[in-house]
Amino acid sequence: MTEKYNITEAAMKIIQDRRSIRDYSDEPVSDEDMRMILEAGRLAPSGENAQPWRFIIVKDETTRKRLGAIARGGSGRRFTAEYVTKQMHERFATMEDEEKKKKIFEKLTSGSVSAFLAEAPVNIVVCGKKNVWDMPYDTSASIENMLLMATALGLGACWVIAPCIDIRDEERLKELLGVPEEFKIVSIIAVGHPTRYPKPRPRMEMHELVYAERWDEAYYREEA
């Protein structure tokens, strides 16, 4: 029993410690660590056990630079759409420092926030079989398993969807990587040795998101 208790604590610690890491050293990720991460992805649950995921490991710098450039474009377009539709203004409505806000908007719309992909020594390109019903959920489960294993290994990882949102970008990626028509590129996971751990991003409280029996009846009380 003691052992089970320790494992539970360790599991929660890994979940709590996981961050989206976007700054990495040049140190390569060892084959053993890569194997552990991919094994975690392979063992994920999937609807009807369809296992629609396939993973392309990209280490080549030139290819990573191409992936980073596509991610920059996709991210920039997405945030620009958020900007022109005023969603971005709503998101940062409580921020009073106008100069700081302007800098953040510029950074987001430039797409630079996702270009870091190229700086990670490894990019895991996650592909999913299109004709599988639950493919987006299946691949997401597999990605989360890999993020948690990377954390457990002391590595840093980030789930990046930016280069796969726009169908034209996805087509570019598919051609670059030789992905067959019946697969979709779902996301890319950047993996490396972290040089900077960002602060935890805020999460909603339990009382805001768990309901008892029916919608809107709080399951937990707000803690004083």
Ligand SMILES: Cc1cc2nc3c(=O)[nH]c(=O)nc-3n(C[C@H](O)[C@H](O)[C@H](O)COP(=O)(O)O)c2cc1C
């Ligand atoms: C489906 C999904 C897509 C994401 N895409 C991107 C992305 O394109 N670029 C990026 O920098 N981070 C991306 N992220 C990371 C989120 O920004 C991050 O998980 C969130 O801000 C919470 O921060 P944390 O992961 O450090 O807890 C993505 C996360 C998820 C789950």
